[in-house]
Amino acid sequence: MLLKNRLFTPGPTPLLPAAQNAMAAFTAHHRTADFKALYTRVLADMKDFIGTANDVLVVASSGTGVMEGSISNLTSPGDKVLVLTAGKFGERWRDLAKAYGCNVDLVEKPYGETFSLDEVRSKLTPETRAVYVQSTESSTGVRHDVQGIAKLVRGNGGDTLLIVDAITGLGTTHFDVDGWGIDVIIGGSQKALMIPPGLAYCAISERAWKRMETTKNPRYYFDFRKERKAAAKGESAFTPATSLFAALGAALDFIRQMGNGDLASGRKALVDNAELAAEMTRAGVKALGLKLFAASPGAALTAVTSPSGLDSGKIVKEFRESFSAVVANGQGDMKGKLFRIAHIGYYDFLDTVGILAALEHVLAAVTDKTVEYGVAVRAAQQAFARSRSGELAEMAGAKS
Numbered sequence: 001m002l003l004k005n006r007l008f009t010p011g012p013t014p015l016l017p018a019a020q021n022a023m024a025a026f027t028a029h030h031r032t033a034d035f036k037a038l039y040t041r042v043l044a045d046m047k048d049f050i051g052t053a054n055d056v057l058v059v060a061s062s063g064t065g066v067m068e069g070s071i072s073n074l075t076s077p078g079d080k081v082l083v084l085t086a087g088k089f090g091e092r093w094r095d096l097a098k099a100y101g102c103n104v105d106l107v108e109k110p111y112g113e114t115f116s117l118d119e120v121r122s123k124l125t126p127e128t129r130a131v132y133v134q135s136t137e138s139s140t141g142v143r144h145d146v147q148g149i150a151k152l153v154r155g156n157g158g159d160t161l162l163i164v165d166a167i168t169g170l171g172t173t174h175f176d177v178d179g180w181g182i183d184v185i186i187g188g189s190q191k192a193l194m195i196p197p198g199l200a201y202c203a204i205s206e207r208a209w210k211r212m213e214t215t216k217n218p219r220y221y222f223d224f225r226k227e228r229k230a231a232a233k234g235e236s237a238f239t240p241a242t243s244l245f246a247a248l249g250a251a252l253d254f255i256r257q258m259g260n261g262d263l264a265s266g267r268k269a270l271v272d273n274a275e276l277a278a279e280m281t282r283a284g285v286k287a288l289g290l291k292l293f294a295a296s297p298g299a300a301l302t303a304v305t306s307p308s309g310l311d312s313g314k315i316v317k318e319f320r321e322s323f324s325a326v327v328a329n330g331q332g333d334m335k336g337k338l339f340r341i342a343h344i345g346y347y348d349f350l351d352t353v354g355i356l357a358a359l360e361h362v363l364a365a366v367t368d369k370t371v372e373y374g375v376a377v378r379a380a381q382q383a384f385a386r387s388r389s390g391e392l393a394e395m396a397g398a399k400s
């Protein structure tokens with residue numbers, strides 16, 4: 001059969017056609033009234049997408065740029081910070097904090113696991129200036145308990161900031177950013193927003209803005225206070241990625257449509273979509289006798305342990321060669337041991353059933369197991385039907 005190129009990677013993710021068209025058509029210069037109107041509208045919409053009243057910044061960089069800014073703006077050399085790490089991206093927080101001279105305390109768990117709240121509590125001290133964590137660790141598919149961690153951090157007093165890398169969490173996880181007291185929450189354009197890489201964004205609490213008045217680490221491009229000042233005038237501090245802003249505007253309109261005209265409802269619908277795709281995928285994978293890698297999997301992606309003795313690279317390669325579907329291998333030490341299927345952003349029912357149907361053929365091709373065709377698809381269908389009947393029952397309940 002002919003092949004369509006499809007991404008099932010946890011970033012970049014499939015592109016929204018309306019966003020691609022908006023990008024292609026966009027020509028405005030960034031210091032014009034037209035662009036200022038777009039910029040201002042997008043920043044306001046991003047608050048609803050994130051679900052916060054805090055000021056939002058969007059800058060031209062990959063996600064790591066704003067992660068770095070969240071260290072450089074919020075810390076001084078020698079500051080005691082706590083990094084919670086259980087994977088490749090947690091290690092990035094550790095390395096960034098060290099690069100800026102922080103005194104780094106760690107709660108460290110093996111890949112595939114998460115930390116208990118007791119472990120976090122035991123490392124929090126009155127001197128802890130900031131806590132850094134992922135909401136979903138994309139290298140392992142694990143969801144960390146951000147709500148529980150936020151409660152501990154808030155209980156530690158106003159001097160401890162909580163910074164959450166939700167780069168794969170936003171749009172796949174329900175957050176109450178302001179209610180829980182998350183001081184900085186970070187996202188990236190190439191994940192649930194369904195547009196290409198190149199924009200990173202964050203929402204910043206008043207507590208965190210205040211911290212920036214006294215911190216001493218160097219910063220220039222990612223100087224959040226400078227960016228906030230410019231944003232208040234409808235501008236960015238440096239040349240913005242104009243065409244990506246046009247794409248982002250279209251993506252936010254699409255999400256608003258998902259919520260029947262309400263962006264906050266659209267955000268919830270997008271998260272529910274990822275949840276359902278993840279549930280279908282987990283059901284399909286388990287029905288094939290495969291094991292989930294993550295102890296507490298999130299909806300962003302499903303990490304699947306490779307059958308024993310089989311290099312997961314063979315699975316990744318077979319997906320690509322036979323179906324032109326790009327799934328992700330493990331990262332770092334996990335390379336060859338697992339593969340990852342993403343549910344972030346622009347995935348529908350047919351994508352989800354399709355990748356599981358392909359997985360059946362991939363397993364038949366790379367293992368000597370006999371695969372009963374339809375096993376994964378049937379389990380996914382049942383998960384879908386269960387969710388639908390739940391929805392219908394809810395609607396009936398709401399009507400009566």
Ligand SMILES: *Cc1c(COP(=O)(O)O)cnc(C)c1O
Binds near residue numbers: 010011062063136
């Ligand atoms: C994608 C991702 C990042 C950002 O990576 P960039 O390549 O800098 O965009 C950071 N954290 C997590 C959890 C991610 O999934």
